[in-house]
Amino acid sequence: MRRRHLLTLAAVGAVSAGCGPDDAPRSKGAPAAGPASGGSGGPRFPDGFAWGASTSAYQIEGAAAEDGRGPSVWDTFSHQPGRVRGGDTGDVAVDHYHRMYEDLDLMKDLGLKSYRFSISWSRVLPDGRGALNAKGLDFYHRLVDGLLARNITPVATLFHWDTPQALQDKGGWEQRDCAQWFADYAQQMFYSLGDKVSTWLTLNEPKTVVSLGYTTGTHAPGKRDRRVANVVGHHLLLGHGLAVRAFRGTNRKGQIGAALNLSPVYPADASAAAAEQATAVDGEENRRWLDPVLLGRYPADWLAAQPANAPVRKAIHDGDPAVIGERSDLLAVQYYNPIRVTAQGGRASPHVTTQATWQEVYPDGLYDLLTRLKRDYGDLPLTVTENGMPSPNDVQDDDRIAFLRDHIAAAQRAIAAGVRLQGFHVWSLLDNFEWAEGYSQQWGLIRVDRSTMDRRRKASAEWYRGVIARNGLPA
Ligand code: IFM
DSSP states (O other): OHHHHHHHHHHHHHHHHTTSGGGOOOOSSSOOOSSOTTOSSOSOOOTTOEEEEEOOHHHHOOOTTSTTOOOBHHHHHHTSTTSSGGGOOSSSTTOHHHHHHHHHHHHHHHTOSEEEEEOOHHHHSTTSSSSOOHHHHHHHHHHHHHHHHTTOEEEEEEESSOOBHHHHTTTGGGSTHHHHHHHHHHHHHHHHHTTTOOEEEEEEOHHHIIIIITTSOOSTTOOOOHHHHHHHHHHHHHHHHHHHHHHHHHTOOSEEEEEEEOOOEEESSSOHHHHHHHHHHHIIIIIHHHIIIIISSOOHHHHHTSOTTOHHHHHSOTTHHHHHTSOOSOEEEEOOOOEEEOTTSOEEOOSOBOSSTTOBOOTHHHHHHHHHHHHHHOSOOEEEEEOOOOOSSSSOOHHHHHHHHHHHHHHHHHHHTTOOEEEEEEEOSBOOOOGGGTTSSOOOSEEEOTTTOOEEEOHHHHHHHHHHHHTSOOO
16 A cells, blocks of 8 residues: 555656656657757766666577477467567577587677576577486576686576467466476586576566466467466566576575566556556556565556456465565566556557557666666666667767667666665676567667678667677766
8 A cells, every 4th residue: 555655656756757848748750859868977886887788598598490499489479470570580680509619709798797698598408308408508508608718707597588489389388387397407407517507587578478468369379368367466576486486496596586577667647547447557567576586466546456256366375475575686667668557548659669668768767767777666676678779871880879878877876775686687698589570670779780790889789888898888
């Protein structure tokens, strides 16, 4: 109740602060260049701040059938006609599997302190369970060794949407067992790589799996059933909790947490009805993930909103919330856009969007999100593990520079407000396979020519290198 009140106050405050002339909605298109909100060239970031970049296995690796890798749901899905724009697949992706050392050198050249990648579950366990595939695992050993040799901290994500097809054939995340299969795989990774990897992320964006993979069907495995989707959401969270428990059981040093895509939710006007709708949307978008992971319980209002006969009610067993709420060491935050909710429960979209039309650009939302996390969930260390935009501009991506500058400035203000933010990772290091959009959107700091696979640093990469070297935004 207290949080609900705070949210309402904070959100209404944010909206009224955003109604002045300086915040007038911009026309749709690229973000405007101009002074960074919050001031540029301010104080340096804290010593040891983890400037990084992120990728995920299916989006960059390729080598889909090499060295014993088993198929994942994304291999199956992307090969189905009409699923991915242009019929693109991740079969070759940007060939990172074969160009890993070149990519490591590019990371070093950028000055990255941290690199977040994901492990392809079906590369290390072709059937999802059982004996490890030595060649697949060796790839990650070489990657991690290469990072450490370059003084780059590896941050390993265990699940970035690529469920092994063999497990999907057994029902995948719809089955409660999948949570344990995931934890078993996670434990194998902790034992295999845990003396070198000290930061582990369990799930990447479970909300996206639920919404796109099981509700709209636009992502693998392409299902459209909201009732089932919520069961999947619970099993994903249970898998997170079991994996955290498994990590504790290994007595490995290091930190573990989930990577959640979160959006500050604002009422679109000052009415009580809009505030109430915003609270409900916040429950679905944020608290439904944050509360179980960080507080060990589902939000009462979210639970109450589930129909009496909803399968998710049966799926949540006594004791599950406590497992899910197993102590995390950090929270990985992924921020792309705010949400503004009308009194009728619809969405208002006053901000400029990017090529990814779902993405509204609102850097202050990152400040609001980070400070809200501290206010409502305590002083847990946070790291931004994804923030970025697609740019249609080839290498002169000034729009991305403006975007990153404004978001980094917002992160800096959050630190100044007392948020324990330990790192910032740009999505993404390389242009890559953008899921249902195929290769039609370029999210990378580094351009990849897909006909030659040549890599070329974009203007944003040069700019980011300066930020890292300075440990802060340029004056
Ligand atoms: O490319 C994705 C990534 O895999 C997960 N977060 C959002 C990115 C951009 O859509």
